[in-house]
Amino acid sequence: MRLGQVSMMDLNYAEEQANELEVLQSMYPDELEVVGPGQFQITVKSQDYDLAPENGCRCLLAISCPERYPDEVPQLEILEEPENCTPLEVEQLMEMMQAEAEANVGMVMIFTIVSAAGEWLNCHCDELQRRKEEEAERIKREVEEAERKRFEGTRVTVESFLVWKENFEREINALRAEKARQLEAARRSKLSGRELFQKDNTLDNSDIKFLEDAGEDVKVDESLFQDLDDLDLDDELAELSDS
Secondary structure (H helix, E strand, O other): OHHHHHHHHHHHHHHHHHHHHHHHHHHOOOOEEEEEOOEEEEEEEOOOOOOOHHHOOEEEEEEEOOOOOOOOOOEEEEEEOOOOOOHHHHHHHHHHHHHHHHHOOOOOOHHHHHHHHHHHHHHHHHHHHHHHHHHHHHHHHHHHHHHHHHHHOOOOOHHHHHHHHHHHHHHHHHHHHHHHHHHHHHHHHOOOHHHHHHHOHHHOOHHHHHHHHOOOOOOOOHHHHOOHHHOOHHHHHHHHHHO
């Protein structure tokens, strides 16, 4: 009697599993693949994965049902890590599916587990999209702030103004000194013959010094130079330079 009851229970488990698999195949014709008795693989994707795979998530889930399923939880394994998921996030997904299976012991649960996994992937992708948008917004704000600062320039404070004023005055004074030096050099280059004699008295004695060096005892008649101012030395020097 007991053996008959065990056999009947086993038949009930097998029938229940077959019925569930038939329903799953009708719901996931392209995603589900049977690999053995009570064993199959199913691809779980986020909602918009087919439209934009680069922004979506997908994983390959392996499910193995024990003989006494659904009174025992099935074995679950993620064969391919989902795109755009870190190892920690994959572990979180696995823990969520395991908890979902344990919460539904006694009832067929594959659809429930797969649906929960799909919802988890959808939420994860939404979070990824939110992070991307926040990062794009942050970069946009930084660029705008950099542009604003570039146009505004450095904010002026009392201290920075005083430093600027001191440097500005130093530069102005240096420019004025250089300009004066240039003007003086230009003026010196245009001295008349009379001004040359007046500015450099070594010219008065140059010839005398030459004669003295030659051993000549030179006496100068100063009266010859009393009317020096009446001479037009500029014209004479000009004629000498032309010759």
